[in-house]
Amino acid sequence: MALIGIDGAGKSTQARWLADWLTATGTPARYHRNAAGRVFFGKVARRLGRRDAEDLLGVRGFLLVETLLRWLVIARALLLSRLTGTVAVMDRYTYCQYTSITVRGGRQRWARALFAAFPKPDLVLYLAVAPATAQERVEARGKDHEELSYLAACDAAYRALPEAAGFTIVDASGEPPAVQAELRRAVLRQPVPHSPRAPRHLLPIG
Numbered sequence: 217m218a219l220i221g222i223d224g225a226g227k228s229t230q231a232r233w234l235a236d237w238l239t240a241t242g243t244p245a246r247y248h249r250n251a252a253g254r255v256f257f258g259k260v261a262r263r264l265g266r267r268d269a270e271d272l273l274g275v276r277g278f279l280l281v282e283t284l285l286r287w288l289v290i291a292r293a294l295l296l297s298r299l300t301g302t303v304a305v306m307d308r309y310t311y312c313q314y315t316s317i318t319v320r321g322g323r324q325r326w327a328r329a330l331f332a333a334f335p336k337p338d339l340v341l342y343l344a345v346a347p348a349t350a351q352e353r354v355e356a357r358g359k360d361h362e363e364l365s366y367l368a369a370c371d372a373a374y375r376a377l378p379e380a381a382g383f384t385i386v387d388a389s390g391e392p393p394a395v396q397a398e399l400r401r402a403v404l405r406q407p408v409p410h411s412p413r414a415p416r417h418l419l420p421i422g
């Protein structure tokens with residue numbers, strides 16, 4: 217399953233709790249943080265006297281690096297879930313990259329070709345929150361900064377994706393436990409098929 221939404225929507229917090237809850241209730245699950253380095257590159261850029269990662273790499277360069285990194289982290293997460301026989305709770309997925317490309321004026325075509333090998337999640341949870349609320353949360357988090365216009369453009373881009381009709385939209389503006397309860401209800405309404413499997417070892421043992 218994938219949790220998607222704009223920065224500050226609460227994906228990381230909620231996805232971790234969801235993976236813990238699934239595991240505790242008998243469905244082994246694993247949280248995967250599929251970050252593609254925007255915050256990291258932003259910090260490097262500022263150290264080098266640039267405004268942000270796009271200023272450092274150029275928009276096309278940034279999108280290329282971000283897309284390739286996103287591909288790698290998603291592939292790694294899916295592989296790990298396969299090997300460990302756990303449900304993958306994905307914090308971000310391919311849709312986040314399509315959105316990142318769109319808001320920067322790029323074309324999704326080549327990213328879509330690259331990501332075509334990845335499976336469609338059994339459940340895509342879109343954490344819906346007002347951009348202003350998300351911005352306040354990001355500021356309070358204190359690790360990064362997002363422009364309100366950028367967050368609003370991301371929200372619009374997510375909602376305009378061709379896959380958006382298949383997203384389960386969850387109101388993520390409430391208190392964290394209430395949002396978690398809503399997410400759990402969504403999972404229970406649409407249980408993720410899970411075939412328990414013994415973890416596979418990367419190397420033959422014995």
Ligand SMILES: Cc1cn([C@H]2C[C@H](O)[C@@H](COP(=O)(O)OP(=O)(O)O)O2)c(=O)[nH]c1=O
Nearest residue numbers: 222223224225226227228229353357391392
């Ligand atoms: C889930 C949630 C998080 N937060 C806080 C925790 C974090 O410091 C910040 C952002 O949450 P985070 O889970 O990091 O969001 P995302 O992964 O979507 O960027 O907001 C809230 O204030 N309310 C909430 O409902």
